[in-house]
Amino acid sequence: xxxxxxxxxxxxxxxxxxxxxxxxxxxxxxxxxxxxxxxxxxxxxxxxxxxxxxxxxxxxxxxxxxxxxxxxxxxxxxxxxxxxxxxxxxxxxxxxxxxxxxxxxxxxxxxxxxxxxxxxxxxxxxxxxxxxxxxxxxxxxxxxxxxxxxxxxxxxxxxxxxxxxxxxxxxxxxxxxxxxxxxxxxxxxxxxxxxxxxxxxxxxxxxxxxxxxxxxxxxxxxxxxxxxxxxxxxxxxxxxxxxxxxxxxxxxxxxxxxxxxxxxxxxxxxxxxxxxxxxxxxxxxxxxxxxxxxxxxxxxxxxxxxxxxxxxxxxxxxxxxxxxxxxxxxxxxxxxxxxxxxxxxxxxxxxxxxxxxxxxxxxxxxxxxxxxxxxxxxxxxxxxxxxxxxxxxxxxxxxxxxxxxxxxxxxxxxxxxxxxxxxxxxxxxxxxxxxxxxxxxxxxxxxxxxxxxxxxxxxxxxxxxxxxxxxxxxxxxxxx
Numbered sequence: 001x002x003x004x005x006x007x008x009x010x011x012x013x014x015x016x017x018x019x020x021x022x023x024x025x026x027x028x029x030x031x032x033x034x035x036x037x038x039x040x041x042x043x044x045x046x047x048x049x050x051x052x053x054x055x056x057x058x059x060x061x062x063x064x065x066x067x068x069x070x071x072x073x074x075x076x077x078x079x080x081x082x083x084x085x086x087x088x089x090x091x092x093x094x095x096x097x098x099x100x101x102x103x104x105x106x107x108x109x110x111x112x113x114x115x116x117x118x119x120x121x122x123x124x125x126x127x128x129x130x131x132x133x134x135x136x137x138x139x140x141x142x143x144x145x146x147x148x149x150x151x152x153x154x155x156x157x158x159x160x161x162x163x164x165x166x167x168x169x170x171x172x173x174x175x176x177x178x179x180x181x182x183x184x185x186x187x188x189x190x191x192x193x194x195x196x197x198x199x200x201x202x203x204x205x206x207x208x209x210x211x212x213x214x215x216x217x218x219x220x221x222x223x224x225x226x227x228x229x230x231x232x233x234x235x236x237x238x239x240x241x242x243x244x245x246x247x248x249x250x251x252x253x254x255x256x257x258x259x260x261x262x263x264x265x266x267x268x269x270x271x272x273x274x275x276x277x278x279x280x281x282x283x284x285x286x287x288x289x290x291x292x293x294x295x296x297x298x299x300x301x302x303x304x305x306x307x308x309x310x311x312x313x314x315x316x317x318x319x320x321x322x323x324x325x326x327x328x329x330x331x332x333x334x335x336x337x338x339x340x341x342x343x344x345x346x347x348x349x350x351x352x353x354x355x356x357x358x359x360x361x362x363x364x365x366x367x368x369x370x371x372x373x374x375x376x377x378x379x380x381x382x383x384x385x386x387x388x389x390x391x392x393x394x395x396x397x398x399x400x401x402x403x404x405x406x407x408x409x410x411x412x413x414x415x416x417x418x419x420x421x422x423x424x425x426x427x428x429x430x431x432x433x434x435x436x437x438x439x440x441x442x443x444x445x446x447x448x449x450x451x452x453x454x455x456x457x458x459x460x461x462x463x464x465x466x467x468x469x470x471x472x473x474x475x476x477x478x479x480x
Contacts, residue, residue, distance in 0.1 A: 004035055009077050011036075017043050017071035020087075020123040022259050023345045029121040032075065039085045040074040040111065041123050042104075044097055049261040049283055054091040061094040063101075072101070085123055086111035126340065134341050137348035138304060140256060143325070144289040145301035150346065151243035152285045153255070153277035154219065156229065156236045157198065161190035163219075163227045163276070165441070170228040171212045174235070178207060193237055203234035217248065220255070220271040220279045223425040224374075224454045225434050227276075243288055244274045246299075252291040252322060252369075255280035255426075256329070258346050262427040265342040268329040269425055270372050282427035287346070291318050312355040320362045325349055327365025330465050331472035350476060357475035364468045371457045371464070374450075382420065383431075383455035387411035391443040396435045407435060407443070413451055423458045430458060 019025040020041060032039060045052050046062030047069030054060050063070060088109045090097055116122055119135075141150050156162035161177070164170035173190070180186040183200040192198070210232060221227035229236045231248070247253055255275055257267040261283035269280035271288070280286035293299050298318045309315050328334055328349050335342065352358045370376040387410045394408040398421050404414035405421065416431065423430055431454065438447070 006077055007079065011075040012073070013075075014070055014072050017045070017047070017069040018259075018261075020071060021120075021126075021344055023120060024259065026119070026121050029116060029123055033085060033116050033121060036075045036077055037081050037083050038076040038078070039123070040076075040106065040109075041085065041087045042072040042074075042090060042101070042109065043069070043087065043124070044071060044090050044101070045069045046094075046097075047261065051263040058091075059093055060091050061097070063094055063097050074106075085114045085116055087114050087124060088112065120344075130337070131341065134338055134348055137350045138307075139348045140254065140289055140325070140346045142301060143304045143321075143349065144254065144291065144299050145304070146293055146299045147243055147246065147290060150258070150287045150289065151240040152287050153275040153279050154229075154236055154240055154244060155238040155277050157193040157195055157238065158191055161192055162229050162235045162237075163221060164229070165227060165438075167213075167216050167218075167228050170216055170230055174207055174212055174230060178204060195237070198234070198237050207232070207234050218273055220269075220273055220275040222276075222279055222433055222437070223269050223428055223430050224372075224450075224457070225437065226273070231274075239274075240288070243290060246290045246293055247271070247274045247288065250295075252319070254289040254291075254322070254325065255286045256289070256347055257281035257284065257286050257426075259344055260284050260427075262343070264424065264427075265335045265339050266424050267342075267426045268326070268347075270326065270369050272373055278426075280426040286426065291322050308351070311351060312358060314355060316358075316362070319366065320359075323364075323366030323369060324351075324358055324362040325365065326369050327361040327468050328472065330365065330368055330461070331468045332465060333469050333472055352475035354475070357471065360471045361468065361475060364464060364471055368461055368464050368468075371460050374453050374457060377453055377457045378460050379453075379456050380459055381415075381456075382459055383413040383416050383452040385411065385413055385448045385452070391448070393435055393438045393441055393443060396432060396439070398432075405431060405435065413455070416455055417459065419462055420455050420458045423462065431455065 019028065020043065044063055045060055048062060048067040050069070052060045052069065088111050090100055112125060114123065114125065161173055164173060176189060177186055180189060186192060186200055212230060215231040216228060217231045218226050218228050231239065233239070251272060253271045253275065255269045255271055257280065260267055260281050267281040267286065271279065275286070275288050277285040290299050300318060300321065308321065329347060352361065383405070389408055389410040391411065392408055397406045399406065400418055402414060403416055403418070404412040405416050406412040421431055431451065434451065434454065
């Protein structure tokens with residue numbers, strides 16, 4: 001029975017609470033608001049993925065043994081009642097939530113009436129004035145637009161088989177698959193794709209015919225973590241070729257996210273090669289926005305280019321624009337002020353009124369781009385490798401007193417300041433993630449040197465973000 005056909009009725013449901021503000025569900029929220037006369041949403045929170053805390057910083061638990069937060073919704077159809085959407089929050093520990101929910105009545109809950117409307121039809125409270133300011137900014141998909149709709153990173157569907165630490169390792173895996181007698185043996189060897197887009201028989205036939213050296217490519221797998229795959233549908237199943245083919249030959253791309261569940265908005269990174277779908281955002285996925293379509297052909301939208309050239313009466317190079325965008329995304333004040341919007345959709349970028357401010361931020365941001373690509377990293381001598389042993393990563397442990405990251409009982413990287421060790425990108429604790437991903441492996445000399453370079457890059461990023469914030473406040477004295 002469709003609710004549109006019912007004159008009176010009540011629907012009571014308990015669900016995942018992400019639909020209350022996730023942009024993916026704005027159409028559903030609009031439909032509910034138009035179909036029902038009165039809606040009550042009791043948000044019980046408890047989102048472990050977002051690491052939710054109570055408003056005063058206390059513990060917030062889920063009422064179920066799940067990571068995603070939940071909400072109770074009451075949807076009413078009845079003529080003559082005041083139409084609208086009402087919302088309330090319930091924070092705290094599980095037992096207190098059980099008691100509060102059991103004792104609650106419609107009259108006892110402190111409901112707050114909302115005014116859902118275009119474009120997002122949110123069923124949660126939002127700062128309407130700030131939202132109005134934010135929506136005036138240019139969205140990243142509207143800036144880097146000529147390649148079409150945003151595309152997420154590649155999904156191999158079987159990383160154990162398709163993603164490797166070295167070129168030789170990825171080729172070795174292909175040879176191992178080709179040597180199997182049947183699919184059962186192959187699936188005992190690797191955890192292989194179970195989707196219809198991948199076929200064991202087809203893979204064996206087609207992979208025998210290709211030059212593995214020619215199509216072995218390195219990808220951005222996680223922040224500062226390059227891996228290898230074979231650029232073929234029988235290995236990397238979903239390659240997002242419309243966008244990713246532009247990344248195969250010398251390009252630059254902004255990696256960022258649409259909705260995400262991270263408590264901190266740090267889902268911004270840069271890549272000069274194809275990227276995996278969770279390269280820059282750990283909770284859902286990240287998207288890739290190339291700067292160039294092909295050699296000499298920029299991916300900047302024509303209307304955006306006209307806006308920028310007119311605003312500053314100057315034609316800035318794509319790299320200068322990229323540097324500016326990267327600076328804004330690394331301004332702590334920007335991340336804090338617009339956190340609720342960054343959590344729900346692609347970032348929007350404010351542009352300074354004055355060309356001098358644009359150029360200052362552009363230069364600061366470009367330096368961070370170069371540091372994140374490890375092209376130009378101001379070296380400060382962090383994370384030297386110490387101790388005797390076989391360089392095997394047994395257990396990663398950080399010692400604040402020693403400012404050392406131990407990988408086994410006798411070997412460590414030091415000095416590593418606490419701020420560098422704790423630094424996150426896309427929800428990943430960068431150094432911790434890189435080293436733990438190599439548990440059981442013997443670190444190669446290149447990997448040891450890489451850890452040192454990454455530590456220096458992170459230290460530089462921390463210093464540069466403070467400078468960017470100062471420049472951001474100068475460009476946007478009213479907080480941008």
